Amino acid sequence: MPTYTLTVNGRRRAVTAAADTPLLWVLRESLGMTGTKFGCGGGFCGACMVHLDGAAVHSCQVPVADAAHHRVTTIEGLSEAGTHPVQRAWIEEDVVQCGYCQSGQIMSAAALLAGKPHPSDADIDAAMNGNICRCGTYQRLRAAIHRAAGDAPAARGGQ
């Protein structure tokens, strides 16, 4: 099996894997970074969201061969101790329930805010619609994104 060199959270890592192995499984199984989640394997749910050169992508849809030579950021690389503004806002708004989708939600939200520091509700709908939450945390997710953006509660949709 071929060997690939990946840059994950700023560290260069060599992995041996079949070329078509999705980046998701390389992260989770070869590198033992289980913060990135498997939800559907089909690009439908967003649980596996990571950043590739800063853009949010479904890691279940990216073969490892295509990820080589790109910068990969996972939830583990967002901050050391949960201090990224999105993570802090998530804690403040008490967003998580089971928590399984939340790595993906956070990576999507972080990418949204990086490109659009003050997203509207419509921006949030568009950017977050690829992330399913079966626990139904959407209302608090929305509030947390507005909070992370530093926007006043009056600008927020929902409670």
Next chain:
Amino acid sequence: MNAPGTMARRDFLSVVAFAGSGLVLGVHVPTRRRDGAPDAPGAEFAPNAFVRVATDGTVTVVIGYSEMGQGILTALPMLVAEELEVDPATIRFEQGPAADEYKNPLFGLQATGGSSTVRGMWEPMRRAGAAAREMLLAAAAARWSVPRSDLVAANGTVTHGSSGRRASYGSLTQAASKQTVPTDVALKPASAWKVLGRRMKRLDSLPKVTGRAQFGLDVRVPGMLVAVVARCPVFGGRATHFEATAARAVPGVRHVVESPSGVAVVADGYWAALKGREALSVTWDEGATAAQSSDAIRARWVQLAQQPGITARHEGQGADALAAAARRLDAVYEAPYLAHATMEPMNCTARVTAGAVEVWAPTQFQGVNKQLAAQIAGVPESAVQIHTTLLGGGFGRRAEQDFLVEAVSISKAVGAPVKVVYSREDDIQHDFYRPAVYNVLAAGLDAAGNPVAWTHRSVSSSILARFFPQMFHDGKDENAYEGAADIPYAIPNIHVDWIRDEPGVPVGFWRSVGSSHTAWVKESFLDEIAAASHTDPLELRRRLLGASHSPSAPRLLGALNAAAERAGWGTAPPAGRARGLAVHESFGSFVAEVAEVSLGGDGTPVVHRVVCAVDCGQIVNPLTIEAQMQSAIVYGLSAALHGAITIDKGRVVQTNFNDYAPLRMAEMPRVEVFIVPSTEGPGGVGEPGTPPIAPAVCNALFALTGKRVRRLPIRPEDLQG
């Protein structure tokens, strides 16, 4: 080959047969856990199975139940903190083992389901905290030679009122360990509560926002292999032959073995196992239901519903009163099979060694897991350890044992630790589904339009007959008609009956169980009566609850009035929108919801706003209750708008989130939750928000379009003229 697919069920039944004895245990606080660390001098203070105080004062609460999002890792520490007099935010929690000490007194099993954890542990957890507090106080009293009554415990410290002497809990652990465990400590009255009822943020957020939280799929055991199982696509079928040469040739594939449910491909990782399964060729004996379809099941149920079923409720003249009524309404309501589709697909890790089994599972049913693992591995139960991981959603799916049976069997077969992983397709196509239900209703109205007769016959499969056969008596399964048989409205003649039919599609507990469909049927048909008698739906419910003898009626009415008032019932909704309401009791709680809807440009329903009023008795944490109401509403709305599992050629048609679609962000209505103050005992919180949402939305769509939705999910064509 022997018959894969049958072993899991057979073993499970025999296990449950001895697992389910003893329904209610008295409220007691078990003594410390058997596998706890031995007491060493100066060691921590562990007065019971739930609480430990370390020498540095750190309080750890041991949780014997499953955290699947509902917030028990926060609620149970809050219960302990209230009596132990410590800041709940400083409490650590630890997942307890499968052990008798953690049986939920509500049903005498170690399991998480039926919205039961806070209800069952409301008293034991507080008693555990109170017992620990009293022993710490007694230790301080002895140390200072002062009466216990002169001491105050607060914020992790014992203080002597007149001298001002203070001792931290940590400094008292050794002395406290020597005190006798008190048996009857009085619990604080509600008026003295400082923690219960407080809006407290979750204690498990940090690991969940940093990716450090360990779910079942994240378990790694040295030498572990990953198994993907080829299961017969038709329920009840079995493998007769398999050809594995190509599968074995996939790099990384180590074993291809029979498993109780089919053929397992065991590899170094998930991707290799999945590719191995694709390369595998299995010949199936698809069994008796290979030609079955949802349409054929429905056609049979239409016929079956013409005969009487088993009576679930009979009042007055029952159906005979229909003939005497001035006017009669008839309707058929149809609800589909539904998958659970937890966010984390099913999985389980097992390590079977000579004489012992260790299991890591996202499970809702530890008690039975242990017995079953012992049975499969051929070891005594004492040689089985069950580690409960975090659950990426449960909703009833993880009360099942299929994943555990596979993991233990395959680990035993290959002689290595094995993690069984379901693909999302496996998860959706091999579920234990919310039963599909065919309902026939009739109502008789008097000349003034008042309902005088109500009949409701339903046809569906039994969950209990498979899951708890020892509780399935006289052909009755209350799960099938709960919420229908106990219709609370003052109608003098009522007849509710049920016909069981088993087309072979496995059915199981799905968030709110029977009420997930009965609330929709009951509250929709009542709305039909309101429309037929030109009565406001709120007024009709007020009248029928006001005159009801049901003990639930006052609390249903309270929730109904609260939701209606906050939703502005009776005032004009925004242009293009209409409102509908529904109210329902389940799991000891009373929930009313008002939905505000419109139709989108393409004729699909849009739910803008849901006002939810919940009376769940005395409460632990309003933040959790609000979250669970939102969650339950989204779960029910996903099903009402999109959810259907259909059967064709004996197999499930749907495959993944593209064709079994949950609600997404852009569809999320604004949900406003109001908690009705109550001094009653605590009710459930995880499930009761689900039942009212489908009828509230369907009733709103009727108000908007004049079209009555009588089959789910809601189809745009059913809303057109």
